[in-house]
Each structure stands twice: as C-alpha cells, then as structure tokens.
Amino acid sequence: MTDLTTVSTELSALLGSMPNLSTPAVERADWFDRKADLLDRVAVTVPEAAELATLARDRAARIRGGGAA
16 A cells, blocks of 8 residues: 555655756656656556556657657
8 A cells, every 4th residue: 555645745756856848858758757656656546547657658758769748
C-alpha cells in the first residue's frame, strides 16, 4: 500500500520541478519518467493511475524521440 503522506510529498516536489519547453529534452523526458514512477506506485491503490503512468511514459518516449513535448 502506498503511504499518502509520502506520495503527497513526492507529488509536491515533482510539480515544483516541472520543466518548461526551454528545458533540455532529456531532462523533460526524465521528469515524465519520474511522474510515471510515482503514478505506478499510486496505481497499487488507485488503478486509474496506471493509465496516467502509461501516458507519462509515452510522453517521455516521444520527447526522447524528438517528438512534441
């Protein structure tokens, strides 16, 4: 089970470090991977989060591939 306090703290830190379009692509992609990792942990108790994790990983892959941010 995911600890709500830990998730809340990690989500706050993640949102505080959200990249913008001027951030290098590799850093933006890494951020989306971190987002996906957090959502995967949340998905243990909230299954809908698994789909959001997949979307975040897809976005990271597109960024790494030179696609849209």
